[in-house]
Amino acid sequence: MSPKKTMTLNLTEAEMEALEVMCVEKDMSKTALMRQALRLYQLVNARLKAGEKLFLENEKEKEKKELVVL
Amino acid sequence: MSQPHHIWLQDCATGRSVEALLYERIDPVYAERVDDAWLIHLATAEAQAKARGEKFEAPEHAHWRWHEKVLRSSHLLSCPTLAVECEGQPQGLMLLKTDGHFARHSEQSEKPLVFITYLSTAPWNMPSVAPRPRFRGVGTNLLRAAVEVSLDLEFKGRVGLHSLPNAEPFYERQGMQCLGQDSMLNYYEFSPENAAAFIR
Numbered sequence: 178m179s180p181k182k183t184m185t186l187n188l189t190e191a192e193m194e195a196l197e198v199m200c201v202e203k204d205m206s207k208t209a210l211m212r213q214a215l216r217l218y219q220l221v222n223a224r225l226k227a228g229e230k231l232f233l234e235n236e237k238e239k240e241k242k243e244l245v246v247l
Numbered sequence: 248m249s250q251p252h253h254i255w256l257q258d259c260a261t262g263r264s265v266e267a268l269l270y271e272r273i274d275p276v277y278a279e280r281v282d283d284a285w286l287i288h289l290a291t292a293e294a295q296a297k298a299r300g301e302k303f304e305a306p307e308h309a310h311w312r313w314h315e316k317v318l319r320s321s322h323l324l325s326c327p328t329l330a331v332e333c334e335g336q337p338q339g340l341m342l343l344k345t346d347g348h349f350a351r352h353s354e355q356s357e358k359p360l361v362f363i364t365y366l367s368t369a370p371w372n373m374p375s376v377a378p379r380p381r382f383r384g385v386g387t388n389l390l391r392a393a394v395e396v397s398l399d400l401e402f403k404g405r406v407g408l409h410s411l412p413n414a415e416p417f418y419e420r421q422g423m424q425c426l427g428q429d430s431m432l433n434y435y436e437f438s439p440e441n442a443a444a445f446i447r
Contacts, residue, residue, distance in 0.1 A: 178271070178395060178396065178399045179250075179271055203359070204358070204401075205401045206401060209400060209401035212400070213345075213346065213359075213400065215324065216323075216324040216325040216345060216346055217325065217346055219323060219324050219325070220323055220324075220325045220346065223322065223323060
């Protein structure tokens with residue numbers, strides 16, 4: 178696999194806690210989770226830029242809400 | 248294109264190992280070159296078979312156009328495209344998805360996996376097209392690369408794919424497990440244990 182570069186990431190206590198909770202839930206290291214988040218964010222961003230919209234749907238409540246992404 | 252890794256294929260004519268290159272990210276220009284080379288070879292093979300009065304059976308994926316596939320996804324980190332090159336020619340290509348796919352194996356249910364969207368070896372390496380295939384090991388090397396991507400992402404080697412019918416025996420030989428059928432194609436998956444045994 179491609180060689181990797183190292184960086185320092187500064188997180189608040191709450192952000193670090195959220196990251197650690199997700200790492201346990203997804204059975205991944207912090208690095209793997211952040212890399213996965215970047216891939217997902219890039220994909221969503223590319224589709225939004227192409228004019229698509231992102232929705233969250235609750236099938237039970239028959240509710241559909243647009244998710245606004247930075 | 249990324250810096251390539253060195254891998255080995257088998258030259259079918261001599262039985263010897265030959266060095267090949269595995270590229271991790273290919274661009275649309277390279278994919279277009281692949282389409283051109285493979286389509287020309289298929290057209291020539293078909294014409295030669297007809298001249299000999301033999302029936303020519305095109306591969307199941309002869310309609311795939313890599314340029315279109317790579318153009319749509321080459322800029323996305325979640326869609327790695329890998330290529331095997333040997334003796335200056337593209338020997339195989341694979342397109343992966345690293346998000347949105349989850350394991351179906353009962354013990355791995357809902358855990359993320361690397362999904363092989365497309366995998367193909369060059370037509371001159373396929374025994375069904377070429378009476379004397381040139382290289383052996385392209386598919387195995389690409390499958391190994393998919394497992395390595397999965398390990399790198401901490402997906403524990405989990406890999407899934409839908410196989411074309413003629414390729415099913417290949418995936419079964421590598422240790423992938425058939426877990427049912429979706430829209431006419433059988434779904435195969437590597438559990439972490441089977442993936443570890445495969446790359447050992």
